[in-house]
Amino acid sequence: xxxxxxxxxxxxxxxxxxxxxxxxxxxxxxxxxxxxxxxxxxxxxxxxxxxxxxxxxxxxxxxxxxxxxxxxxxxxxxxxxxxxxxxxxxxxxxxxxxxxxxxxxxxxxxxxxxxxxxxxxxxxxxxxxxxxxxxxxxxxxxxxxxxxxxxxxxxxxxxxxxxxxxxxxxxxxxxxxxxxxxxxxxxxxxxxxxxxxxxxxxxxxxxxxxxxxxxxxxxxxxxxxxxxxxxxxxxxxxxxxxxxxxxxxxxxxxxxxxxxxxxxxxxxxxxxxxxxxxxxxxxxxxxxxxxxxxxxxxxxxxxxxxxxxxxxxxxxxxxxxxxxxxx
Amino acid sequence: xxxxxxxxxxxxxxxxxxxxxxxxxxxxxxxxxxxxxxxxxxxxxxxxxxxxxxxxxxxxxxxxxxxxxxxxxxxxxxxxxxxxxxxxxxxxxxxxxxxxxxxxxxxxxxxxxxxxxxxxxxxxxxxxxxxxxxxxxxxxxxxxxxxxxxxxxxxxxxxxxxxxxxxxxxxxxxxxxxxxxxxxxxxxxxxxxxxxxxxxxxxxxxxxxxxxxxxxxxxxxxxxxxxxxxxxxxxxxxxxxxxxxxxxxxxxxxxxxxxxxxxxxxxxxxxxxxxxxxxxxxxxxxxxxxxxxxxxxxxxxxxxxxxxxxxxxxxxxxxxxxxxxxxxxxxxxxxxxxxxxxxxxxxxxxxxxxxxxxxxxxxxxxxxxxxxxxxxxxxxxxxxxxxxxxxxxxxxxxxxxxxxxxxxxxxxxxxxxxxxxxxxxxxxxxxxxxxxxxxxxxxxxxxxxxxxxxxxxxxx
Numbered sequence: 001x002x003x004x005x006x007x008x009x010x011x012x013x014x015x016x017x018x019x020x021x022x023x024x025x026x027x028x029x030x031x032x033x034x035x036x037x038x039x040x041x042x043x044x045x046x047x048x049x050x051x052x053x054x055x056x057x058x059x060x061x062x063x064x065x066x067x068x069x070x071x072x073x074x075x076x077x078x079x080x081x082x083x084x085x086x087x088x089x090x091x092x093x094x095x096x097x098x099x100x101x102x103x104x105x106x107x108x109x110x111x112x113x114x115x116x117x118x119x120x121x122x123x124x125x126x127x128x129x130x131x132x133x134x135x136x137x138x139x140x141x142x143x144x145x146x147x148x149x150x151x152x153x154x155x156x157x158x159x160x161x162x163x164x165x166x167x168x169x170x171x172x173x174x175x176x177x178x179x180x181x182x183x184x185x186x187x188x189x190x191x192x193x194x195x196x197x198x199x200x201x202x203x204x205x206x207x208x209x210x211x212x213x214x215x216x217x218x219x220x221x222x223x224x225x226x227x228x229x230x231x232x233x234x235x236x237x238x239x240x241x242x243x244x245x246x247x248x249x250x251x252x253x254x255x256x257x258x259x260x261x262x263x264x265x266x267x268x269x270x271x272x273x274x275x276x277x278x279x280x281x282x283x284x285x286x287x288x289x290x291x292x293x294x295x296x297x298x299x300x301x302x303x304x305x306x307x308x309x310x311x312x313x314x315x316x317x318x319x320x321x322x323x324x325x326x327x
Numbered sequence: 328x329x330x331x332x333x334x335x336x337x338x339x340x341x342x343x344x345x346x347x348x349x350x351x352x353x354x355x356x357x358x359x360x361x362x363x364x365x366x367x368x369x370x371x372x373x374x375x376x377x378x379x380x381x382x383x384x385x386x387x388x389x390x391x392x393x394x395x396x397x398x399x400x401x402x403x404x405x406x407x408x409x410x411x412x413x414x415x416x417x418x419x420x421x422x423x424x425x426x427x428x429x430x431x432x433x434x435x436x437x438x439x440x441x442x443x444x445x446x447x448x449x450x451x452x453x454x455x456x457x458x459x460x461x462x463x464x465x466x467x468x469x470x471x472x473x474x475x476x477x478x479x480x481x482x483x484x485x486x487x488x489x490x491x492x493x494x495x496x497x498x499x500x501x502x503x504x505x506x507x508x509x510x511x512x513x514x515x516x517x518x519x520x521x522x523x524x525x526x527x528x529x530x531x532x533x534x535x536x537x538x539x540x541x542x543x544x545x546x547x548x549x550x551x552x553x554x555x556x557x558x559x560x561x562x563x564x565x566x567x568x569x570x571x572x573x574x575x576x577x578x579x580x581x582x583x584x585x586x587x588x589x590x591x592x593x594x595x596x597x598x599x600x601x602x603x604x605x606x607x608x609x610x611x612x613x614x615x616x617x618x619x620x621x622x623x624x625x626x627x628x629x630x631x632x633x634x635x636x637x638x639x640x641x642x643x644x645x646x647x648x649x650x651x652x653x654x655x656x657x658x659x660x661x662x663x664x665x666x667x668x669x670x671x672x673x674x675x676x677x678x679x680x681x682x683x684x685x686x687x688x689x690x691x692x693x694x695x696x697x698x699x700x701x702x703x704x705x706x707x708x709x710x711x712x713x714x715x716x717x718x719x720x721x722x723x724x725x726x727x728x729x730x731x732x733x734x735x736x737x738x739x740x741x742x743x744x745x746x747x748x749x750x751x752x753x754x755x756x757x758x759x760x761x762x763x764x765x766x767x768x769x770x771x772x773x774x775x776x777x778x779x780x781x782x783x784x785x786x787x
Contacts, residue, residue, distance in 0.1 A: 008532075010564050011575045101363070102540045105553035109362070116363045161577065263578035316577045321566060324579040 007161060007262065013103045014165045015317040020099035021169030024115075027092035028146045029177045030060055030079055034089075035139035036210045040203055041072060051188065052204065059177075059184045060087050073132060080135070081127045089142055093122045108156035111149060118145035161262045164255045168312070171251040176305050178245050181211060182235055183298035186228070193229045193290055205231060212243040232294060233286035245301060246281040252308065253278045259316070270311040277304045332387050332785065333728070337735075339497050340384070345733050351493045352383050352730060358492075364485050364546055380778030381486055382729045383493060386740060386760040387501070393756055393784045396459065396467055399654030400744060401752045402644060404455050407474065407631045408748065409647040411451040414630065415441045425646050426639045430663075433714055434636070435684050436475070436629025438592065440599060444616060447520050448749075451625040454513070454587075455746040456480070456759075460657070461725035468655040470722075470741065472640070474632040475624065476589050479759040479779075480745050481547035484509060484554075486781040487757070502786040504756035509745070510554035516749030517585050520621040531584035534558045534574060536565070538590050538606045548589055562590070567610030570617040585621045592626050634683040634717045635661055658720055662713040671718040672709065675702045678718045680709070693769060695721055724769055729762055729780070739763040741771050742782065756784035 033056055041049050053075045057064050062078050062085050064070070082088045086095075097119040104112045125131065125138060150170075157163050185208050191197045197205050205226045209215040212235055221238075222230045238244040253274040260267035280300075289297045340348065359378050388396075413420050414431055421428045431437060456477030458470040487506055491498055514533065521531035537548040539561050552559035564574050565583065573580040588595065594604040599612040614620045630636060638659040641652045660667040660678070671678060675694055682690035692705045709716050726737035744758035760782045761771035771777040 007578075008558060008574075008581055009577045010558055010560060011577055012561065012564050014577045098540075103559075104363070105549040105559050112363065113361050117361055120360070259577070265578060319575075321568070321580070324575075 009106075009161050009263075011317050011319075013106050013162070015313075016099045016103040017106065017162055017165040018169035018172075018312070018317075020096045020103075020115075021166040022173040023092045023096035023099065024146050024149065025170045025173040026087060026177065027089045027096065028143055029174070030087065030089050030092065031139040031142040032213065033060070033181075033211050034076060034079055035136055035143075036207050037075070038136050038139070039210075040207050043203055046071065048200070052207070055184045055188055059181045061180075062087055076132065076135060077127055080138070081125060090122055090125075093119050093142070106162055108152070110152050110156050114145070114149045114152050118142070118149065121145065161259060164259050164262070168252060168255040168259070171248040171255070172305060172309055172312075174243070175245055175248040175252065176302060178212060178235065178243065178248065179298045179301045179305070181208070182232070182245075183295055183302075186232070186294040186298075189228075191228050194227055196225045196227055202226065209235075214241060214243055217241050229286060229290060232290060236289070236297075237281060237284065237286060239282070246278070249274065249278045249281055249301075256308075256312070263316070265315060267315055270308060270315055273304060273308045273311055277301065277308070280304075330387075332389050335501065336384070336387065336497065337728075339494075340735070348383070348730060349733060355381055355383060355489045355493060358489055359485070362485070364482070379482060380764060381482075381489065382731075382738075382762055382764075382778055382780040383490070384728050384730050384735065385490055385494075385781045385783045386727050386742070387783045387785065388742075390785050390787055392467070393504075395653060396744060397754050397756075399467075399469075399652070400455075400457055400746050400754060402648065402650060402653055403457065403469070403472070403640065404452060404746050404748050404752060406644040406647050407455075407472065407640070408449060408451050410643050411625075411628060411631055412446075412449045413647075415451075415627065416443065420643070420646055423646070425642050426636070430633075430635060430639075430714075431630055434630045434633045436592065436627065436633060438627030440612065441625070441627040446625050447621060450520065450748055451628050452631070453516050453520065453623040453748050455748070456743045457746065459654070459742045459744070460722055461742075462655070462657075463723060466655065467742070468657050469640070470657055471634065471637060472632040473743075474628040476591060477743075477745070478544040478547055478589070479743060479761075480509060481544075481550040482779050483745070483757055483759045483782070484550075486759075486779060490781040498783075501783060503783040504786050506755045506757040509755045510551060512747055512753045512755065513551065513587075514555040514557070516747040516753065517587050517623055519749030520623055521584050532582060533585040533587065534560045534565075534583050536560055536562070536586050536588040536590055538562075538594065542589070544589065551587075557587075562606045562608050565608040565611070567608060567614050570610070570614045570619050572608065572611065572614050572620045583620060585623065587623050592629065595622075595626065629684070634659075634681055635663070635714065638717070657722065660718040662709055662716050662718065668709065668713055672706055675706060677721060679721050680705050680716055680718045683715055683717055691770070693721065696769070721769070724763075724771075727760070727762070727780070729764070731764070736766070738766070739769055739771065740780075757782045 037052065037056060040052070049072070050070060053070045054064055056075065056079065060079055065074070078085055078088065080089050083090055085091060097115050100107060100112060100115050121141060131138070153163065153166060189201060189204060191201055205228070206215060209218050209231060214235060218231065218234050221234060234241065234244065236245045239246055241247055253271070256267065256271050256274050260271055356378065359381060364379060410420065420426050421431060452474045454477060456473040456479060458473070459467045460470045462468050483506060517533045518531055534557055535548055535552045537545060537559055539545070549559055558574065560574055566573055566575065572583040574583050590606055593601045594606040596607045596609060596611040597604045598609045615622055637656065638661055641656055644650060644652045660671050662668045662671060676697070678694045680692040692701060724739040724741060727740045728735040729738045740760050740762050742758050742760050744754055747753040760780045762778045762780055763769055763771045764778045765776055768776065
């Protein structure tokens with residue numbers, strides 16, 4: 001008898017893969033922010049950097065210092081090696097690894113080994129003075145370690161249900177992180193929207209684009225003239241750039257649709273929510289968005305993102321038993 | 328002087344510059360670390376996750392010695408299964424006075440709940456790991472049976488993988504029997520237990536139940552589940568409805584037929600055994616009683632590896648099989664017997680005392696290495712609860728060469744082969760050789776500073 005083998009995935013496993021990807025994406029995002037900051041710092045006085053540092057803390061959901069004063073060493077400690085901050089790079093990599101460790105038989109051996117290696121490398125780092133001076137090497141290693149992990153996943157793991165949860169976690173996290181970063185940036189900076197930004201703010205806008213790995217792609221699309229309106233359009237609405245909100249949401253939608261088909265569950269709610277957000281992003285015009293305020297738009301994205309997350313949780317991870325008893 | 332079958336190994340290794348050996352050892356250590364082949368040490372808050380030390384030099388066992396081990400262990404598992412079936416049903420062996428009734432009923436691993444429950448094929452112990460030691464006369468003897476949830480088989484497979492990488496030519500020239508089919512054999516064994524009612528549906532769903540990521544053998548659980556291609560589940564992934572066990576999947580609930588459980592009896596079902604257990608599945612025992620799910624190993628197998636019952640295993644073999652035991656036992660003093668107890672109390676400094684229900688090298692007194700205070704403590708404990716302890720002569724465990732500090736040094740070893748009992752009895756040729764890495768130490772348990780090495784059973 002040539003029966004197709006039913007695929008089975010435990011809810012706990014799906015949840016661990018999802019969170020593993022979220023944590024890893026968060027670590028990569030933070031390391032990119034820190035790397036950009038490290039470069040910008042070289043071109044700026046400490047006073048003009050301080051504003052960005054507070055912004056970075058806010059965007060990373062880390063508590064700001066009580067007196068509002070912050071310096072470079074403090075910032076890099078909080079966001080990088082501070083084990084008490086759950087969103088520091090070291091905590092995120094450890095959490096990603098812990099999640100994968102609990103389901104390591106579900107991924108390929110190579111995937112586990114790569115993430116374990118990254119963890120051992122990050123965990124073995126201590127914040128010495130010389131480390132501060134060369135921390136960009138560390139940020140690069142985190143990014144490359146994670147990219148290698150994703151590359152290995154794509155080429156050694158079946159692109160089935162488990163892989164879809166990894167994609168899902170990665171892009172839900174990316175949507176949320178991008179929205180948060182863009183939101184804080186537009187709240188703090190008040191350049192005129194449709195003119196090239198002035199020199200003292202220029203660096204900050206380059207920083208925003210680079211934090212989204214988007215500077216080069218932006219230049220290819222709009223030339224090196226930075227206008228806040230175009231930057232917002234690129235980061236929010238570009239359909240083909242991997243670190244735009246729209247691209248991320250489209251991926252969430254696609255993953256949810258695929259999982260719905262694989263599991264044959266009633267998943268309309270999650271797919272509908274993701275589809276609605278995806279439609280909102282594909283049919284919106286940037287000048288309309290900015291006219292009613294970037295913040296309101298970004299808040300709406302984040303709120304919908306939370307709803308999508310909750311609905312994934314209810315459908316796949318933690319459903320009531322009565323609803324799932326098979327005849 | 329190395330035994331003859333070690334000659335080729337020694338010649339090859341002596342020809343290598345020490346640097347090369349050191350590099351190989353480092354490469355092997357790193358490979359274990361990167362694979363995350365670790366175990367957890369209890370009673371130690373910090374750094375609970377440790378790499379299991381591996382020694383590069385293989386233990387070599389000639390084929391004729393292995394055949395004897397195989398025969399002996401096959402005989403032993405057959406007899407112990409017959410014993411368990413008897414004890415939980417008619418109790419013939421107790422009525423005939425071969426094994427004292429009170430010994431069985433006073434064992435803390437005896438499960439009244441199992442009385443009269445029939446298990447498929449009469450197999451209580453499907454997976455067994457038996458610890459063997461080499462006696463001074465060169466023959467192998469059984470030191471203890473592990474019939475509950477024996478662990479360590481993943482290290483046997485991991486060690487082999489590394490050694491094949493490090494000494495490929497040597498490996499080929501020696502003609503070593505393969506062990507890689509263990510996972511497949513285990514799966515076949517587990518499937519053989521599947522309840523009849525489910526065979527008509529489709530192929531049985533087998534899962535491995537783990538206590539979770541903090542268990543010392545978690546790596547092994549993930550490894551075996553992956554190698555067998557079955558789900559690794561925790562108690563919280565399973566639920567019982569109408570005496571049927573289901574697992575919670577993203578596609579809804581899925582029925583489970585066979586559970587290879589790596590959770591101790593006590594923690595399996597909070598409704599039946601320990602109420603405070605959150606590792607188990609409420610209602611699991613009722614589903615088991617109803618015949619809707621099978622467990623491997625069965626519940627209550629711990630009576631047969633009780634260290635006091637161990638002394639009766641040769642008699643058990645003779646009783647059920649009418650054969651002489653192929654493998655000897657180690658001499659054992661039963662402390663419930665007055666004259667034996669008196670002898671032991673007088674000779675505590677020469678003997679090894681073990682708690683009957685413990686494993687993993689916990690709760691042991693090694694006389695020659697003990698202090699007067701420790702001996703006094705054990706004396707009091709023995710007098711208070713003689714049924715809880717046994718004593719054995721301090722064995723001079725045989726030693727095998729290990730690569731330590733840049734040279735070959737002799738260390739004490741034992742051997743744990745793994746026996747599978749499904750449609751028939753299967754032993755993969757090999758096992759886990761555990762090493763006491765500290766010079767002079769006799770304790771090989773991983774929790775007590777032991778390591779392991781690959782075991783080569785020669786094809787001819």
